[in-house]
Amino acid sequence: MSDAPVYEIDLRAFWEDPYPDLKAMRAKVPIAYVPQLGATLITQRDAIFDNEKKVEVFSSDQPDGLMTVLMGQNMMRKDGAAHTAERRAIFPSVSPRTVRDVWKVQFQRAMRGILERVAPLGRADMVADIARPVSGEALKAITGLTNMHWQEMDRVSQGMIDGCANYAGDKKVAAQCHDCTASIDRYIDARMPELARVPDLSMLSVMMQAELPKKDIRANIKLAISGGQNEPRDAIAGAVWAVLAHPEQLALVRHGNATWLQVFEEYARWMSPIGMSPRRVARRYETGGVTFEPEDRVFLMFGSGNRDETVFARPDVFDVTQDCGPAISFGAGPHFCAGAWASRCLIAEVALPMLFERLPGLRLAGETRFGGWAFRGPVSVPIAW
Template structure:
């Protein structure tokens, strides 16, 4: 990663956090074109927006540590302790190893796919009952399906889908609270207290009565209870919002590309490609942090020791040097690895759960039952976020 021609990072003092929240992609394009490794004063961190730069970071955890410190460690602040996602190997591998068996494709298909389908069918009926003039895909289907799937995977029996959704949103907002908004912290702290109270009763029970859930696997991993709790809350944060947003993202994308919608409706074997392209094009995880452990050079830019770095995979996934017509949604494009689920050591542990629960079950079921499903232009949709980004409201309609 060294080179004979290096320079200090350029300063991108024009980056506006408010603009990122509304639509980050114009900012991403300009950063990639002008300064793919840049210091952004408004965010107090270096943003890396090229595919090559983001991939290089993930391939070198000795230099770019996930164990971010200081004011940038919003995830530890949100969840009460550093979860596995904010650790490097061997600690990360030890904690990750506890849940990997529960999230393997074979286990997911045999044990959990029937649960995922049951949950999808239950909430599809709620969507139908709302009717084509009032249905909101996020409110009535995507969020409750993702929430109930997560309740079941974690073994949090009796938890209401609305509580799971509220906790997840609070943890996500806290993790992305780079501007230290006190209102966000109040909601996050309240959610953490509620989940801690629930786990205070559940974890001792699971120690005596294992049940095959992710929480049970963590309890029996030998980890301290504080780390079990932090990793459960990590799963609540990432395990709901990303699947939820992928349901709405796919429907939003297909509604704007009716030719591609007809293509997949005529050939259901294309659903995995639809899911994968939507993850690339509308990455629900837009950015995650790293911190340099030593002075280093990244793409000809000198970074100091302890530099807070934002790995902007939402930008990298539209890098035109890697993906032809990268700004376009195209389910027929040749398959190439993207960074929508991260890569390397920290590849998202739940990526197969999302692929199966959403890409193979929840979204195809929608179009099987409601083939004319589309977004409803008569009512307003709403996007939010850039660290984590998704539709918070998506009115939909159908005929017949």
Template sequence: MTTATRDRAPIDDRITIDQLTRDPYAIYRRLRAEAPVLRIKALGRTLLTRAEHTRHAKGTPEIFSTDDPDTPMQRAFLAHTLMRKDGAEHQRERDAMAPTFSGRNIKNCWTPIYTRIAKQFVSSLPRGETVDLFPALAGPFAAHCLKHLLGIEEASDEEMQRWSQHLIDGAGNFGWRDEPFVRSDRSNAEMDALFERVIPRHLAEPNPSALSMMVNAEDPIPSSQIHANVKIAIGGGINEPRDALLTILFGLLTNPDQLAACKADGLWTAAFEEGVRWVAPIQVSSRRVKEDIEIGGYLIPAGDTVMTAQASANHDEDLYEQPERYDIFRPKQPHQAFGNGPHFCQGTHIARRMLADILLPMLFDRFPDMTLPDPSQVTFWGFGFRGPLNLPVTLN
């Protein structure tokens, strides 16, 4: 992807963020066919919509840096988190949390804890009633699991969800308005105070949680970065499992034959992978181009910011037939919902476990005849992050 064209990618001044928030998939389908490398004015970025291009950008960190100075993320987090660092500096901070996510800890520590949490949540759901599973299960379950993983059990589920949303709103505040930063500042102060309060407990009793692993490391990263990276996990560890769960349930409940096969043959992992492919919880990422390069026949000059739409990559017709269908039986094909390259999602395996191995089978075991009375009431929403805003199901 590096020859000598001097043509810049075409510019679009019609696509709006509002359109991308409501129905990105129709736009992405058109762009993959007509303009897969496109400078979108409303985004101030060059949007890449083909799987080949998005994978290349994320998998070539020497050219595509995550250190994007134009994003409000640093302001929202009051820090430079590992998600915006490159090379050895990124690796050192990522490694500091890595033991928490090891296969051994997932098996011996997190699976029993997450199973206990899932039982509490599922057994408290009322049989025979119609309940919105967003507030009743998906949001608080994701928050409750995450606070154990991070070592901040003292936080309430409500606080975890509020902090996460404030960080996300601040990081997405591309208009640089004051109000989202006022809220993220308040949440930052609350989180910092909590971390300081619980660190003595972790020093006294080391355990596999992320905070404990980082403060007890032989050569710890600076405490400002420990705080920043627990926050990035709060900002990035609730919405995605929450939205993935609701999306998978929507897919299964609107395709009864697939749900029946899952129940009969335990195909929950296929249901999970297809759910995150179908509607990627994190739809786009940004990378700054460090040197002049060509993508799809166009020059992308050094300093430009590309936006990789993994949501679109996961619907690329070169890889998937009828990509807009939720189909757990489709031929296996790697997707990009967890990213690729050095910033590949650290929570991938734990997210798979918590939903495919633990929650989904438990939920349908207790409510085998669950239905979605009116799928047309469900609203999928979001450009950067995407999932259903509600999921009113009848629990039987």
């Protein structure tokens, strides 16, 4: 175990709002061992940015990690040549050109259909009625699992997210995660014969064309679902809440003084839908006055780095004019999120502008509650128009 100073947390309070504890850690113990999580947390932005690239020390290869055990060893849990080969295999599906020329029109079609359905109702829940289905429909297209309903896409994504954050070892959570991964395998198996006959640019198809082993294909589809559903879902719903709760920020967009991309990037910095990435220490190493030992578990706390007072002028404030350049919302180094271009397109170019154009007088219509620290987002966002 590392010799980092110990910092105790209340797990429930940390799930409700991790930012007070993260702020205290940055100030007092920027590298701290948290016994409730069984991990050493790195909380300062620059330390995260620098150390994430040192894969020879902070390895993504975690044979006993929750993600590997529950979902298989995907490219996010590999380093070096193995990671590069699989990332290269999926690139045709998630490249900026493919997102622009293939997926954007499908995102628009899905969002248009959802808005046509909810518009006459005059009120909805932003998470359940809009963000979940549009994220699910987008992910169906990109992954190639068009035989899966968006509700199942959302269910299996949440089940895997809960499983990967199940550091308390809840057996029911683990069982639910196994049920979700088995469901994904069945949908993959059902789609593969058709994609072998008629290939396309979906992730499943391009990995088949690259002749990746089936176990790697399955693991990477699960990876795409685990992050590709919840992050856009939470960012769409959360960004809507953010601008409605901060009308001066929405006014900047309406008057042409800010863009929806700025809204998305500032929200992703401020609330960090993906708040943490785990690593395994591969060899003895010293940094920041702390010595790490082989097999230590380390959490790179993106959500903390994105609110680092030494980097951002107004770290705890949602301000679309703030410089988000140093943010690490999508990670850094070789494991920078491969779905970043798709997320920006879906959220900033499609979902947010279409929503505010189609639903005039959009306003908050109830209490919004956030939850999570490894993955963070609104549980519910009641809206009316």
